[in-house]
Amino acid sequence: MHAQTRTSLTPLALKDAPALIETVFPAQKVSFEAQTERGAGRGQTLTSIGSYWKGRKPLILVRAIVLGSLLPPTDDAEADLAIFEKLMAFDDEALARRALAANAFSATKLQELIPISDPERYFSGRGWRRDVTDDDKLELYRQALATFASYEEKASLCKRPEEVDQDWLYAPVWPQVNRHYAHLGIKAHSFPELVEQLGILRYGHRPRVGDTFCGGGSIPFEAARIGCDVYASDLNPIACMLTWGALNIIGANPQRRAELEQAQRELAVAVDAEIIRFGIEHDEQGNRAKAYLYCLETRCPETGWKVPMIQDRIISKNRAVIAVLEPDHANRRFNIKVIEGVSNDLLSEARKGTVQGGDLVYEIDGKSYRTPIKTLRGDYRLPDGSTGNRLRRWEKHDFKPRPEDIFQERLYCIQWIKKETIDAARQETWFAEPTEADLERERKVETIVAKNLTRWQEEGLVPDMAIEPGYNTDQPIRERGWTHWHHLYTPRNLLLMATIKKHARTPDLALLHCGQADWNSKKVRWDRISLTALNAMTDQALDTNVDWLTRSGYVFCHSRNMTLRDREVFARNVQIQSRPANEIECNAEIFITDPPYADAVNYHEITEYFIAWMRKNPPKPFDEWVWDSRRALAIKGAGEEFRRGMVAAYKAMAEHMPDNGMQCVMFTHQDTGVWSDLIGIFWAAGLQVVAAWYIATETTSELKKGGYVQGTVILMLKKRPAGERTGFKQRILPAVRQEVARQIETMMHLNDTVRAHHGEPVFNDSDLQMAGYAAALKVLTAYTHIGGEDVTTFALRPRARGEVTVVDEIVQQAAETASSLLVPEGLAPDTWAKLTGIERFVLRMLDMETTGAQKLDNYQNFAKAFRVEDYSRVMGDMRPNHARLKRVTEFASRDLTDATELGPTRLGRLIIALQQRLEGAEPQVIVEQIKNEMADFLEVRPLLVDMLAFIERKSPEAEVRSAAEVLGARLKNLRFGA
Structure with missing residues (x-):
């Protein structure tokens, strides 16, 4: 239900109050829930309208930011945090309900976890008794979850909060919220009511959340779902379309969802009827095609043979179906035979196709031939550095290769559905090479396309847009x-897509049609295990395939193309505009943005793949947007142009929010230089940083191997107070160190308090480190002049390569100050203060590993903070979610020389000593060597003893712990002059 204004509230009572997110934020739990949501893949709420937009931030993160920006702190930080976690469904009661919704425990498992004196009261055989209520079940679930130690263990058993019935999940929460904020007059029974009442208290009315880089729509969608008014804009019309779809399709009420589902069914019936009438998907027996496999074919310059270009000749791994090339000497080409049920040896051999490592590779009569594909294309480089090749540039009216083209296209396999099972729940399918009748149907499709292409392009049913x-x-x-976007589609693709678009006249169906471009093109690959399509934008790129999949019209007409979930939006006022961020026209109290930055995906380029389909005759309200390439206006890249674009955007947002408004900027950092750029941007925009939080948002995937997995930094900003304020480095640095210490000590105190009651800290080391950055930014961005230079001028002037600015120095000082306060448990502060950066890094991460930390981004963050040049030299595993240091036994001699960072250090020498002990060397001999090698041995002996004691407690290797104990005792008890 919609919120109603309550007369007991005092408008603007919280006008000058800080936001809870400025001091308290359950970052660790938000991180886990965000990763769980991202790990759901296509089960995420918004992906069904466009999984090709990969940059959406998790909805759970957006909800946390909106609530944290509206809720006020009280004098009891622990109680504030508890209420916040209840509203996020992170508390123990919510976890019990979420676990029950997931049916997390069987009757057997519950009885294993907790003692149940009268199990017959609850269970009948292996299941629940029918008369057992949810309240009864919850009681057992609460007890069972209490046996798990960490939040992650508990939450991993649960459904995500948005997947659970909201009324039931939050039933116990609203009375507690109302009691906690009784002094403000809060009386809420739903999120829309709470949001409106907090908005009245802060701003005098329901709050509006704005996002001028709305992208895939997650920020406006989640803000609207909990009852905020919403303003969303983006230069990219595809982003606006996806945001519209999130709010109007995914967020539709039950009646509207039913209408949308009916419209989808009617579209499928209409398209199916036309495809059947064309007679292009059924064979003579009435069997229907499900998928077509194509490949390129080219003439080898060495032999003159036409060779199919296939990366992997396996068609179905589980069914042992492969493609076999049989030489046709008469025609100097290969016949392709599809064979089912082959041996494991043949299946393994079929992994090697005719395209290997960028080369065309094949064999005739026992002789092998290899030609680089670059050679086939005739690639060349001119003296001026430009490149080219011998490929003919296709023309606007082309839709298939011409006979003289270097690359031809060939259908080599069809997946068929047996006639009797076409409408069955379990279909029978098989694979076969195309017959002459199948090839005749291919020619029929080409004839239809040839006859209609020009008209289709004029009517906007098929793209005519140049690349x-x-x-x-x-x-x-x-x-x-x-050269044109329609060249990326087969004739079958074009016929199907034109047919869909002819019938998809409403905006919701137009959005569905646009999404089909992601599943019907020459960029779609064949998953040989699951026997399904891999969509074109899986890799967020426009690289081309040598072989690909074309789905039949049957697949579109008999699939759920947009899955509509129960995610109703409660916003009353929603505006969506396609315009640059600096041209905002609407005011908002809270701006939440996920802007482009130096390493962003080039959405302004790759989404032209979709824009090409929508640019002619889009339905209302899409016709209000510019459907064309607007690359020149996009904020992209890095350097001065990037900074100027960002300043203009954030200055415009600052001018369109009240003095007590809030901004949240999310970015995934890969370069510490981005920090300095952002400081300059916010300076010039008149904003001041008030808090920063670190959220682990990404999960392992094939697309994000190595160092690409990153967390998200959440920066909270407010308008900088009016007036001039000048600072100098000599005065700013002490203020930064003082603010960093205050912030971290406050957070660590809350950690200790919460840990004493609940066993788990609120903040981890990354949170504390980010707080150090935030404290520095809070101090820095309060100034209008630094060292006599206007901050706007400073922010926008070009930076010399390798230049270290005063901002860089101050930010690094903040990181070092924060790091110096994060002494690993069990290590003396005096020892910590004397360690080098690489020594701090190894010991800090060794301590973190004892808590189960395995995120690569933790290692990246601390390597930057400790100024470690190459942390990979001390890493044993650099997988994104399985990162760890090298074990003592894994260090090679080359890792511990004077040429490495660790080698010349005292810790490096201790690692050598431990290895010597493990190899059988006597302790007194090892200690004597250390004594002779270190000129300052007497001074550093206590430090060596402390580090060995730390390794003894923290090392995962039992033999290393034993060796560290022996050497530490020998060093500690060493007698001089004996």
């Missing part, structure tokens, strides 16, 4: 000679 060269868009041009 504009760019970082991503150069690939189709360079690799295939394609």
